[in-house]
Every structure is written in C-alpha cells, then in structure tokens.
Amino acid sequence: MTTPQAAAPAITSLAPRRQVLDLDDFxxxxxxxxxxxxxxxxxxxxxxxxxxxxxxGKIIMTLFLEPSTRTRVSFEQxxxxxxxxxxxxxxxxxxxxxxxSLLNTGLTLQAMHAxxxxxxxxxxGAPYLLARHLKHAGIVNAGDGRHAHPSxxxxxxxxxxxxxxxxxxxxxxxxGDVAHSRVARSNIFGLSAxxxxxxxxxxxxxxxxxxxxxxxxxxxxxxxxxxxxxxxxIDGADVVMALRIQTERMEGGATPSMREYTRRWxxxxxxxxxxxxxxLLMHPGPMNEGIELASxxxxxxxxxIEEQVTNGVATRMALLYLLLxxxxxxx
Amino acid sequence: MxxxxxxxxxxxxxDVGDAFDQVGDLLLRDGHVASRGGHVSPSDAIVIDGxxxxxxxxxxxxxxxxxxPGFEDKETIATGAAAGARGGFTTLxxxxxxxxxxxxxxxxxxxxxxxxxAGPVRVLAVGAVTIGRAGKVLTDMEELAGAGVVAFTDDxxxxxxxxxMRNALLYAADLGLPVxxxxxxxxxxxxxxxxxxxxASRLGLAGYPSAxxxxxxxxxxxxxxxxxxxxxxxxxxxxxxxxxxxxxxxRGLRVTAEVTPHHLTMTEEWVLGHQxxxxxxxxxAAAYDTHAKVSPPxxxxxxxxxxxxxxxxGTIDSIATDHAPHTWSDKTMPFDDANVGLSVxxxxxxxxxxxxHGGELPLETLIRKLTVGPAAMLGPRHAGLATLRPGTPxxxxxxxxxxxxxxxxxxxxxKGKNTPLRGATLKGRVRLTIAQGQxxxxxxxxxxxxxxxxx
Numbered sequence: 116m117t118t119p120q121a122a123a124p125a126i127t128s129l130a131p132r133r134q135v136l137d138l139d140d141f142x143x144x145x146x147x148x149x150x151x152x153x154x155x156x157x158x159x160x161x162x163x164x165x166x167x168x169x170x171x172g173k174i175i176m177t178l179f180l181e182p183s184t185r186t187r188v189s190f191e192q193x194x195x196x197x198x199x200x201x202x203x204x205x206x207x208x209x210x211x212x213x214x215x216s217l218l219n220t221g222l223t224l225q226a227m228h229a230x231x232x233x234x235x236x237x238x239x240g241a242p243y244l245l246a247r248h249l250k251h252a253g254i255v256n257a258g259d260g261r262h263a264h265p266s267x268x269x270x271x272x273x274x275x276x277x278x279x280x281x282x283x284x285x286x287x288x289x290x291g292d293v294a295h296s297r298v299a300r301s302n303i304f305g306l307s308a309x310x311x312x313x314x315x316x317x318x319x320x321x322x323x324x325x326x327x328x329x330x331x332x333x334x335x336x337x338x339x340x341x342x343x344x345x346x347x348x349i350d351g352a353d354v355v356m357a358l359r360i361q362t363e364r365m366e367g368g369a370t371p372s373m374r375e376y377t378r379r380w381x382x383x384x385x386x387x388x389x390x391x392x393x394x395l396l397m398h399p400g401p402m403n404e405g406i407e408l409a410s411x412x413x414x415x416x417x418x419x420i421e422e423q424v425t426n427g428v429a430t431r432m433a434l435l436y437l438l439l440x441x442x443x444x445x446x
Numbered sequence: 447m448x449x450x451x452x453x454x455x456x457x458x459x460x461d462v463g464d465a466f467d468q469v470g471d472l473l474l475r476d477g478h479v480a481s482r483g484g485h486v487s488p489s490d491a492i493v494i495d496g497x498x499x500x501x502x503x504x505x506x507x508x509x510x511x512x513x514x515p516g517f518e519d520k521e522t523i524a525t526g527a528a529a530g531a532r533g534g535f536t537t538l539x540x541x542x543x544x545x546x547x548x549x550x551x552x553x554x555x556x557x558x559x560x561x562x563x564a565g566p567v568r569v570l571a572v573g574a575v576t577i578g579r580a581g582k583v584l585t586d587m588e589e590l591a592g593a594g595v596v597a598f599t600d601d602x603x604x605x606x607x608x609x610x611m612r613n614a615l616l617y618a619a620d621l622g623l624p625v626x627x628x629x630x631x632x633x634x635x636x637x638x639x640x641x642x643x644x645x646a647s648r649l650g651l652a653g654y655p656s657a658x659x660x661x662x663x664x665x666x667x668x669x670x671x672x673x674x675x676x677x678x679x680x681x682x683x684x685x686x687x688x689x690x691x692x693x694x695x696x697r698g699l700r701v702t703a704e705v706t707p708h709h710l711t712m713t714e715e716w717v718l719g720h721q722x723x724x725x726x727x728x729x730x731a732a733a734y735d736t737h738a739k740v741s742p743p744x745x746x747x748x749x750x751x752x753x754x755x756x757x758x759x760g761t762i763d764s765i766a767t768d769h770a771p772h773t774w775s776d777k778t779m780p781f782d783d784a785n786v787g788l789s790v791x792x793x794x795x796x797x798x799x800x801x802x803h804g805g806e807l808p809l810e811t812l813i814r815k816l817t818v819g820p821a822a823m824l825g826p827r828h829a830g831l832a833t834l835r836p837g838t839p840x841x842x843x844x845x846x847x848x849x850x851x852x853x854x855x856x857x858x859x860x861k862g863k864n865t866p867l868r869g870a871t872l873k874g875r876v877r878l879t880i881a882q883g884q885x886x887x888x889x890x891x892x893x894x895x896x897x898x899x900x901x
Contacts, residue, residue, distance in 0.1 A: 134731070136729070136731070137728075137729060139727075139728040139729055140728035140729070140730075216775065216778070216779065217779065217780060218778055218779075236780060237782075238780035238781060238782040238783060239649055239650040239651050239734070239780075239781065239782065240649060240650075240651070240733065240734030240780060240781045240782075241780040243729070243731055243732075243733050243734045244734065244778070244779070244780055246731040247731045247732065248778075259650075260650055260651075260782070261650040261651075261652075262649060262650030262651075263650065297650060300650055323647055324642075325643075325644065325647060331643065331644050331746075332644050332647055333644045333645070333647040333648035333726070334647065
C-alpha cells in the first residue's frame with residue numbers, strides 16, 4: 116500500500132467557496148486539499164473516542180428528497196464526529212410531501228440559520244436552483260438525478276490514490292448503466308482530470324450514445340472511451356468499478372433480462388484475472404450481489420467496497436470541515 | 447384610441463406582399479390604408495414622423511398561447527393582445543390548450559368575445575383536433591369552423607394516433623383548413639426537456655432526440671399524401687424535419703411549416719445559462735436555466751443554421767412565436783419539473799433582427815415570414831392583412847431597425863416574464879403598432895428621453 120501524496124497542500128481552506136455542486140469547478144489544489152484532509156480525518160475516525168470539536172455550533176441540515184441510506188448516514192456521521200448539529204429531513208412526512216416547492220423548503224432552512232444544506236434530489240440540477248437563490252446557506256450536492264455525486268467521486272479518488280498513488284495513465288473501467296449514473300459521470304470528470312484513462316462498459320442502451328457513435332460530446336474524449344465487450348474492456352485495468360443496476364431500468368426494456376446482463380457484464384473471477392494483478396475492485400453500493408459482481412468477488416481480497424464506505428465518512432468529514440471551518444465561514 | 451386619420455410621414459414603406467418598397471407618406475383612414483407613397487397633407491390627421499423608420503403590415507402570429515380560459519394567472523387574452531401590440535403583432539392565433547380546451551363552438555365564442563373586449567388587436571381562435579385534446583374523439587370540426595377557427599391542433603401534445611390524424615386531415619381538408627401537428631413521438635421523448643446533445647450529456651438530463659420530431663413529421667407527410675389533407679408542422683426545430691418538409695413540398699403535397707424566433711436564434715447551449723455564451727468549462731449556478739426549457743427543445747448549432755436556411759429557401763413558410771407565458775413559480779423549479787415555453791411576443795422582432803444585422807437573413811425575407819407567410823394560413827376570410835395596399839385593413843407596425851434596447855421583463859405587458867433574454871440588448875425595436883386604424887402601442891419616444899422629460 117502506497118502512502119498518499121505527502122506534499123503539503125498549497126491552500127488550507129475551501130473558502131470562499133460555499134458550495135460543492137460538482138467537481139468540475141474544483142482546482143487541482145482544492146482536490147488535493149480535500150484528499151489530504153481526508154487522510155487526517157481517517158485518523159480521527161480510527162480513534163476510540165470519535166469526536167472532535169471542530170464544527171461545534173454549526174448547523175448542518177441534510178435534505179434528502181430521494182431515498183438514500185448510505186450517503187445520508189455518512190454525512191450525518193461525518194457532521195456529528197466534528198460536533199456539528201446535524202438535522203435530517205427527508206421527503207416523506209416533510210413539507211415537500213405537502214407540496215412545498217424545493218425553493219421554499221430551501222429558503223425555510225436558510226431562515227433557520229442552517230450553515231450548510233446537504234441535499235439529494237431526483238432531478239439533475241436541483242442543487243443549482245438552491246445555489247442560485249440561497250445567499251447565506253452553503254450547499255453540498257449529495258447526488259442530483261443522473262448528473263453528479265461529487266462526494267462519491269472524491270471518496271473514489273481518495274481510495275484509488277491510497278492504493279495506486281498517482282492516477283496518471285492508470286486504466287479505470289466503469290461497468291454498467293453509465294448513461295444514467297451520477298456516480299459514473301462525476302468519476303469520469305474527476306478521473307480524466309487526474310490523468311486516468313476511463314473505459315466505459317455496458318449494454319449499448321446504457322452507454323452515452325454520442326460516445327458510442329463518435330459524435331459531439333461533453334465527455335473528455337482524450338481520456339474516455341466506450342467498449343461493450345467486458346472481456347476487452349477489463350484487459351489490463353488498474354481499477355474495476357461496477358455500478359448498481361436499477362431493476363426498473365431493466366424492466367423498461369433497456370436490456371433483455373437480468374440473466375443476459377449477468378452473463379455479459381457481471382464481473383467474475385475469470386474476468387478479474389484479465390485485469391492487472393492487485394487491481395482494485397470497487398462498487399459505490401448498494402450492491403446487487405450476484406448480478407454486478409460474482410458473490411465470491413464481493414467478499415474477496417480485491418474488493419475495496421467496505422473501505423469505500425469508511426473513506427466516504429472521512430471524505431465527507433473533510434468536505435464539511437473545509438467548508439465550515441474556513442476563515443470566511445467563521446467571519 | 448382614436449378614429450382620427452393617421453399620417454406617417456417620410457417612412458420606408460416595405461410591403462413585401464405587394465412588391466412595394468418606397469420612402470414616402472402612409473395615410474390610414476377609417477381603419478383602412480388610404481394611400482401609400484408620395485406626399486399627402488390631410489388637415490385632420492395625427493402626424494407621426496417616420497424618418498429613418500420602416501413601416502410594414504402588422505405582424506401575424508399563427509401560434510400563441512393566450513391561456514384564457516383556465517390559466518389566467520399565466521396570461522389573459524387582454525394581456526396577450528397587449529403583449530402582441532408591444533411586439534408589433536396585430537393578429538394573434540390563440541392555441542386551444544386552454545381549460546376547457548377550445549373544442550366546441552361555445553368556447554370559440556367566448557375567446558372571440560374576450561378578444562373583442564380586449565381591443566383592436568385581432569385574436570383568432572384555433573380549434574382542437576380531439577375533445578379535451580385527449581386524442582380519443584374528434585371534435586365537431588364543422589361546428590368549430592362555423593364559429594370561426596382558422597385551423598385545428600392539439601398543440602402542446604401531438605396527435606399521437608395515426609388513424610386519428612388521418613381522419614382529422616380528411617375532415618379538415620373538407621373544410622379547407624390545416625391540421626397543425628406538434629410533432630413529437632412521446633415514446634421517444636417522455637421525460638425529456640432538452641435536446642439530446644452534448645449539453646444534455648453534460649447536465650445529466652434526459653434528451654429529446656431529433657428523431658422524436660422527424661418520425662412524426664414523416665408520418666404526417668405520409669398521411670397528408672394519402673388523404674390530400676393540409677398538414678402544417680408547428681414549431682419545426684430539426685434539420686432533418688426541415689429536409690422532410692422540403693421534399694414533401696417538392697412532391698407537391700399540401701404541407702406547410704413554421705419556426706419560432708428562439709429556434710432561429712438560440713441553441714441547446716442556452717440551457718447552460720448566460721444566454722448561450724457559456725463555454726465548455728465548469729458549470730455555474732446559472733446552469734439548468736429553466737427559461738431555456740421549451741418544447742421542442744433548443745437544438746444544436748447545425749439545426750439552428752438549417753432553420754435559417756429552410757426559411758430562406760421557402761421550406762418554412764412562416765415565423766410563429768409559440769408564445770408560452772408562465773408564472774414565476776412555474777419556472778422556479780428543478781429543470782425536469784419546470785414548465786416548458788418562453789414568453790416571446792415582446793422580444794420576437796428584436797431577437798430576429800439579429801439575423802438581419804448578422805447578414806443571415808434579408809430584412810425583406812424576415813418581414814415576409816412575419817406577414818405574408820402566416821397570412822396564407824388564414825384563408826380568404828382574413829384577406830388583406832399582409833399588405834399595405836390602399837383599401838386593406840390599417841394594421842401597421844413601425845420599427846427602427848437599428849435602435850438598441852435592453853429587455854426589461856418588468857415592462858412586459860405579458861404576464862409571462864419567462865424569457866432567457868432578460869437583460870439582453872437587442873438591436874431593432876418596434877416603435878408604433880396600429881391595429882384596425884388605432885394606435886395600440888406607442889413607443890415613439892425612446893425610454894431615455896421619457897426619463898429626461900420627467901426629471
């Protein structure tokens with residue numbers, strides 16, 4: 116296991132940044148700062164008394180208008196370890212269910228002096244709406260539709276760097292429903308910025324069509340390619356990342372059957388042997404065991420799935436800390 | 447309002463429908479054009495100095511959503527007509543996606559009554575193809591035609607069922623009226639609000655592919671060929687759709703098409719915010735601009751160019767606004783949930799003039815597509831609206847092709863402030879609109895002068 120970049124970050128705070136909507140507007144220094152801070156937070160997380168007073172007196176509201184367990188709990192735990200007051204709001208039983216608009220919900224939370232709103236929403240771009248209208252509360256995007264999931268991409272980057280060091284020239288294969296995945300999208304942009312080669316693999320109906328057909332695209336094509344054949348895609352990979360398959364999507368006719376999907380795109384032991392020795396096996400969760408990954412792999416030596424979860428808490432601690440504890444934030 | 451004669455002096459009279467283009471005097475009397483060209487000196491007239499301005503027939507909008515009855519919080523016939531007047535439009539065709547829909551004679555009567563109350567801007571009604579626009583049962587088209595509708599459409603929605611469209615074309619042909627289809631194959635476009643291009647990919651939004659329009663245009667052309675009916679493609683937006691219409695016209699089919707100002711001037715990039723100027727860098731909080739959400743969506747750069755080309759070569763007959771006013775909260779939502787459409791009437795001319803100033807479109811062609819083109823949709827009952835020949839209705843717009851102005855939605859007469867052009871500087875301004883011989887919009891004095899005069 117290699118040590119993460121030891122060089123001291125050139126900056127020490129994300130201020131005056133108040134929002135994390137996606138990674139596309141992060142400088143390289145900012146990413147290094149978050150990943151470096153994540154390393155310190157992992158140390159805090161490993162203590163027997165998991166509590167530091169860094170964010171005492173800060174109010175974080177999690178607004179999850181789409182079902183989620185892992186990400187919400189991860190943010191909540193991150194906030195609590197840092198001594199912030201964390202208040203959780205969800206879709207059911209909230210004013211959203213009574214027909215209150217997203218904007219009015221956001222304005223209400225801001226009026227309650229929330230320092231930070233961590234939000235998830237079924238619609239791509241929903242956090243941008245609040246970012247346009249909320250002048251005081253910060254916003255962290257915890258997943259918007261099929262657009263972005265920046266904290267997931269950061270924790271994935273951290274996990275990869277922790278094991279591989281620099282990602283320059285590394286081959287990362289992302290498998291599954293790429294077209295509808297905010298995890299894939301954020302990782303594609305994050306990884307290609309870090310110099311990795313990304314190969315997207317899955318059914319042709321679930322890959323970005325314009326990449327498949329070589330048309331004008333938003334994806335950075337210098338680093339990103341598509342391949343429907345998993346046996347080819349996985350060849351020589353440093354990281355194998357399987358995405359969650361939504362059964363609704365299957366029933367919608369995107370693929371013939373789960374059986375067909377499993378046969379062609381499941382990561383199996385035989386397929387993992389085509390990857391580089393010691394290649395990392397990752398999955399953002401929640402996993403459909405026996406579909407995206409063979410069960411033997413899901414609990415095997417190569418998998419970094421539980422480590423991703425741990426790193427997720429540390430990454431979110433870093434994000435919250437750097438957003439709320441900067442000189443600007445305390446002013 | 448006045449019934450005094452109006453004399454516009456020393457104005458460029460551009461009457462493309464009658465191949466007349468001269469600088470001289472235009473005299474309007476008793477609701478009609480009395481004389482054009484030369485110099486006249488009637489003693490009782492209101493005199494307007496038209497120096498360096500252009501007078502053309504009032505613009506005709508074949509496609510406006512005036513929202514009444516049913517959605518009066520978005521617009522009323524009166525506010526829509528006032529918005530039209532500010533935009534230089536003297537005739538508006540009200541789309542039937544109201545509540546109740548304009549699907550029987552009584553609702554037509556109501557709309558036309560409200561229009562008369564609103565004043566001299568002509569508001570005509572378009573009837574629905576199916577009851578409640580639900581796609582199940584044909585409306586009584588003969589009754590609707592008798593009440594005065596100028597066309598049939600379920601706009602907002604396509605006539606999804608091909609046999610229904612066949613039947614509608616046959617009935618409408620019998621009445622001499624067009625069936626206007628909103629060409630969108632829902633099985634391909636469900637849940638989309640943006641063109642299926644690079645911006646959709648960038649934003650993680652489900653895209654409406656060009657094929658979603660092209661497939662229904664192709665179907666409707668085939669049905670027009672089969673029935674001999676008149677198919678008019680509403681708000682055409684794709685290069686492929688334009689090519690299909692071009693070939694159908696070459697085959698001699700009764701097919702016409704319109705395009706909106708926004709599909710002629712804006713592209714998918716506008717959804718990134720910053721009025722289309724945002725480059726391929728990081729997104730800003732202005733991204734997911736719901737004011738650029740419209741159906742059909744703003745398309746790719748090549749589609750926009752193809753629309754201009756199709757307008758020039760006669761494939762597309764007219765420019766129609768698809769004016770779709772919405773309230774603030776209808777648009778202040780996550781992108782997928784926000785309503786579709788732009789408030790267009792008051793910016794149409796100014797935004798379209800960019801095509802003229804940019805050398806893409808001759809002024810004469812622009813005026814033709816705002817007057818002669820749509821007038822041809824309206825039939826003999828509304829003849830003479832697209833010319834300034836003496837004896838025709840005194841529907842006139844007077845504009846300064848070079849005046850620059852800033853779009854201030856607070857000044858809109860329309861209730862719909864939903865335009866991505868807010869704050870934009872447009873070059874080309876409507877200065878005076880006269881409908882049926884009456885001044886319905888007077889913007890002769892530039893705003894700056896007014897302010898100076900007040901202070």
